[in-house]
Amino acid sequence: MSQRVGVIGGGQLARMMIPAATNLGLEFFVLAESPDSSARLAATTVGDYTDANTVLAFARECDVITFDHEHVPAHVLAALGDAGVSIHPAPHALHFAQDKLAMRERLTELGIPQPDWARASSAADCDAFIASHGGSAVAKTPRGGYDGKGVRFISSSDEVADWLETGADILLEEAVSFRRELAQLIARRPSGESALWPVVETVQANGVCSEVIAPAPGGEGPIEEMAADIARRVANGLDVTGVLAVELFETTDERILVNELAMRPHNSGHWTIEGAVTSQFEQHLRAVLDLPLGSTALRGESIVMVNILGGPATGALADRLPQALERHPEAKVHLYGKSPRPGRKVGHVTVLADILEDAVAQARGAAGFFQD
Numbered sequence: 001m002s003q004r005v006g007v008i009g010g011g012q013l014a015r016m017m018i019p020a021a022t023n024l025g026l027e028f029f030v031l032a033e034s035p036d037s038s039a040r041l042a043a044t045t046v047g048d049y050t051d052a053n054t055v056l057a058f059a060r061e062c063d064v065i066t067f068d069h070e071h072v073p074a075h076v077l078a079a080l081g082d083a084g085v086s087i088h089p090a091p092h093a094l095h096f097a098q099d100k101l102a103m104r105e106r107l108t109e110l111g112i113p114q115p116d117w118a119r120a121s122s123a124a125d126c127d128a129f130i131a132s133h134g135g136s137a138v139a140k141t142p143r144g145g146y147d148g149k150g151v152r153f154i155s156s157s158d159e160v161a162d163w164l165e166t167g168a169d170i171l172l173e174e175a176v177s178f179r180r181e182l183a184q185l186i187a188r189r190p191s192g193e194s195a196l197w198p199v200v201e202t203v204q205a206n207g208v209c210s211e212v213i214a215p216a217p218g219g220e221g222p223i224e225e226m227a228a229d230i231a232r233r234v235a236n237g238l239d240v241t242g243v244l245a246v247e248l249f250e251t252t253d254e255r256i257l258v259n260e261l262a263m264r265p266h267n268s269g270h271w272t273i274e275g276a277v278t279s280q281f282e283q284h285l286r287a288v289l290d291l292p293l294g295s296t297a298l299r300g301e302s303i304v305m306v307n308i309l310g311g312p313a314t315g316a317l318a319d320r321l322p323q324a325l326e327r328h329p330e331a332k333v334h335l336y337g338k339s340p341r342p343g344r345k346v347g348h349v350t351v352l353a354d355i356l357e358d359a360v361a362q363a364r365g366a367a368g369f370f371q372d
């Protein structure tokens with residue numbers, strides 16, 4: 001009998017797992033927030049992922065449960081665990097992708113290089129950290145942040161007064177002066193086998209990923225080795241199963257520091273769909289089912305992914321498709337079936353080329369047709 005995979009969350013990550021699941025002959029189920037979710041093309045149950053009974057009923061029909069996002073509450077994960085459900089990544093690993101303070105504490109124990117950081121519960125804590133870090137800091141809510149929401153560059157505790165008022169601790173980090181941001185993706189099976197794609201460069205605009213370049217230009221040698229070593233140590237140390245994305249800073253003095261972790265396919269790996277022998281979506285499914293992992297070899301010299309953010313101000317995204325395809329036959333267009341909203345990730349474009357500048361120009365050109 002074929003294996004049944006259940007994904008909690010119906011976003012674009014679940015959607016992009018569908019072709020991989022189809023190819024491998026898996027049965028694929030999604031627990032989505034709403035009937036018009038991005039992953040609605042799969043067998044979908046609509047239900048509340050914060051309700052243990054709903055999630056348990058969904059999980060009963062599946063051999064393994066995995067995730068499209070990290071927001072499933074601890075009590076629901078515990079109920080799944082108690083019921084003997086196979087969960088990948090396991091709750092004890094996922095915890096460190098759900099809570100940035102817990103992540104910083106654990107990475108400190110593991111001796112992984114990261115920015116200076118502190119836990120703050122008062123205005124005085126914040127002002128002391130700011131004063132000892134040249135007058136600025138990056139403040140983060142430990143939980144629930146995404147796409148730069150929950151991240152503030154501050155120079156005074158006044159700027160996070162609203163967060164402190166809630167009574168929850170916040171994470172403070174030194175404002176890293178980075179040369180660029182990188183991401184290292186790794187997939188790891190429960191039996192321990194792991195596979196890494198080359199380290200990539202990620203570009204964020206207003207806290208949101210806008211472009212990814214694979215492999216990271218000039219990333220061969222020490223940078224590549226440091227990034228791979230960090231990802232292996234994190235994956236093994238936290239016992240991560242499935243795909244792990246490690247967001248990194250390359251500092252101006254050539255150190256590699258961990259920014260944050262995601263334990264699922266990640267925006268920095270969308271290029272693997274066309275750009276690698278095995279995509280991150282297929283590899284994630286293989287890993288959570290403890291199947292042998294696939295080759296991560298590249299299929300092009302330079303691969304560029306550009307996000308479609310926001311979409312057109314008027315009309316449907318799909319209205320722009322014919323013209324984009326006509327003008328850019330080399331571009332691989334992915335639309336997520338989401339309605340446009342300012343800043344929202346509604347699709348992406350990937351281009352493989354022999355010369356990096358060509359890939360950048362073509363991917364930007366094609367993505368541009370979908371935005372005003």
Ligand SMILES: Nc1ncnc2c1ncn2[C@@H]1O[C@H](COP(=O)(O)OP(=O)(O)OP(=O)(O)O)[C@@H](O)[C@H]1O
Pocket residue numbers: 115138140145146147148149150151173174175176177181204207208209247259260
């Ligand atoms: N300590 C730091 N120093 C300098 N820049 C930072 C720091 N932390 C975060 N940033 C910038 O803010 C961006 C968003 O931060 P982070 O990745 O922690 O937030 P997020 O909202 O959880 O992420 P995502 O967009 O990946 O969901 C980073 O990609 C980086 O550009």
Ligand SMILES: [Mg+2]
Pocket residue numbers: 247259260
């Ligand atoms: Mg991030």
